[in-house]
Amino acid sequence: MQHLTNKRILLGVTGSIAAYKAADLIRRLQDAGAEVKVVMTDGAKAFVTPLTFQALSGSPVHENLLDTEAEAAMGHIELARWADVILIAPASANSLAALAQGRADDLLNAICLASDVPLAIAPAMNKHMWADPATRENVKQLAQRGVLFIGPDSGEQACGDIGEGRMVESETIITRISELFTLGSLAGLTVLITAGPTREALDPVRFLTNHSSGKMGYAIAEAAVEAGAKVILISGPVSLVTPDRLTRLDVESTADMEEAVKEHVATADIFIATAAVADYRPVVVQQDKIKKNEQRLTLELEKNTDILAMVKTQYAKTFCLGFAAETRDLENYARGKLAQKNIEMIAANLVGPGAEKTTGTFNSDLNELNVYWPGGELKLELATKTRLARQLVALVAQRFTIYKENAENENNIISLKSQ
Numbered sequence: 076m077q078h079l080t081n082k083r084i085l086l087g088v089t090g091s092i093a094a095y096k097a098a099d100l101i102r103r104l105q106d107a108g109a110e111v112k113v114v115m116t117d118g119a120k121a122f123v124t125p126l127t128f129q130a131l132s133g134s135p136v137h138e139n140l141l142d143t144e145a146e147a148a149m150g151h152i153e154l155a156r157w158a159d160v161i162l163i164a165p166a167s168a169n170s171l172a173a174l175a176q177g178r179a180d181d182l183l184n185a186i187c188l189a190s191d192v193p194l195a196i197a198p199a200m201n202k203h204m205w206a207d208p209a210t211r212e213n214v215k216q217l218a219q220r221g222v223l224f225i226g227p228d229s230g231e232q233a234c235g236d237i238g239e240g241r242m243v244e245s246e247t248i249i250t251r252i253s254e255l256f257t258l259g260s261l262a263g264l265t266v267l268i269t270a271g272p273t274r275e276a277l278d279p280v281r282f283l284t285n286h287s288s289g290k291m292g293y294a295i296a297e298a299a300v301e302a303g304a305k306v307i308l309i310s311g312p313v314s315l316v317t318p319d320r321l322t323r324l325d326v327e328s329t330a331d332m333e334e335a336v337k338e339h340v341a342t343a344d345i346f347i348a349t350a351a352v353a354d355y356r357p358v359v360v361q362q363d364k365i366k367k368n369e370q371r372l373t374l375e376l377e378k379n380t381d382i383l384a385m386v387k388t389q390y391a392k393t394f395c396l397g398f399a400a401e402t403r404d405l406e407n408y409a410r411g412k413l414a415q416k417n418i419e420m421i422a423a424n425l426v427g428p429g430a431e432k433t434t435g436t437f438n439s440d441l442n443e444l445n446v447y448w449p450g451g452e453l454k455l456e457l458a459t460k461t462r463l464a465r466q467l468v469a470l471v472a473q474r475f476t477i478y479k480e481n482a483e484n485e486n487n488i489i490s491l492k493s494q
């Protein structure tokens with residue numbers, strides 16, 4: 076189970092005999108879906124080489140604070156901003172003392188001070204070091220400041236003693252780190268999203284298209300990433316920056332988009348079709364530029380595939396959310412599409428002259444949506460597209476859970492009947 080999909084974990088490794096265990100931890104964090112960057116103290120480097128962690132994490136190990144080159148590449152403030160959580164495992168007695176004092180004399184300490192994300196610590200030390208009043212006081216202070224302590228365990232120690240101070244197993248650390256995040260509502264799921272307009276070429280210089288800006292689709296893609304999903308965004312031509320932590324595939328025409336969707340939909344749990352695709356394309360795309368010799372010019376158009384309908388027909392188990400932009404009679408058209416395409420949800424909004432006073436239509440940063448599903452509806456009031464996208468993704472997650480439960484119940488009934 077991918078508990079940590081899209082989570083960025085900055086792993087601090089300090090000078091403990093248990094430093095080698097961080098190798099296994101990196102692997103398991105990555106298996107749980109996390110991206111890991113490693114910071115090592117000088118003490119840690121006496122036990123394990125940075126090369127080991129670099130090879131495992133797939134990214135350079137960060138070691139030095141007062142180093143111009145390292146600071147220029149990715150400095151301590153940038154690393155502090157990058158992380159969703161800082162995990163120190165193993166944490167030496169010395170590192171606990173430094174953190175309790177608020178020292179900033181090495182890279183790891185400076186990052187911890189500069190960051191406001193959760194700090195989790197898995198101590199590892201000899202039982203007497205752990206029991207020493209100085210360490211007890213440091214642990215107490217740090218816990219009072221909200222630091223999460225994971226372990227230590229009791230048992231046989233590297234030095235031959237038996238007692239409390241062993242670093243806990245990787246599995247336990249990952250479980251506790253996962254609990255730190257309010258589990259993303261789409262954690263472990265793959266979401267395929269189309270966004271923007273498509274373009275249908277008339278000749279080498281002209282095309283048919285529409286006013287879609289792609290903003291709503293991009294906002295939904297970002298919200299789905301935040302909710303823990305693996306996101307594939309298939310985008311028509313737009314001038315938007317690609318959000319972090321997703322895969323973007325650029326296409327031009329509706330046929331290109333259809334192709335890209337077919338390639339990826341089999342891996343998707345949820346398909347969200349926000350793209351305003353061209354419904355028709357020219358029957359003939361002229362090889363040369365069309366000349367303006369004629370008084371009248373007739374374009375013959377043929378229908379493109381309805382991508383959403385195609386997905387629902389060919390990949391019936393995929394949960395589908397469609398969009399409807401209508402100039403009037405919103406609910407009727409939206410409910411019509413919902414039934415006709417046999418999809419799970421539809422989000423509808425008014426566009427055109429009737430919508431100007433509220434939404435400002437296509438290129439606006441604001442929108443309002445009426446969402447319909449069989450037997451229910453919800454109005455999402457006028458808000459920024461970012462906010463609306465978060466509300467919509469939360470609703471999709473809710474409906475998806477119900478959809479899955481219903482599907483399982485149906486399967487159980489079918490298997491009971493066939494017994």
Ligand SMILES: Cc1cc2nc3c(=O)[nH]c(=O)nc-3n(C[C@H](O)[C@H](O)[C@H](O)COP(=O)(O)O)c2cc1C
Pocket residue numbers: 088089090091092093116117118119166167168169170199200201204
């Ligand atoms: C062989 C050996 C093993 C050590 N193991 C530990 C340990 O498990 N936990 C610990 O707190 N300190 C341990 N130490 C002491 C630390 O390495 C030392 O305090 C160091 O300064 C810690 O540096 P750091 O906290 O900056 O990484 C060990 C020292 C040696 C020589």
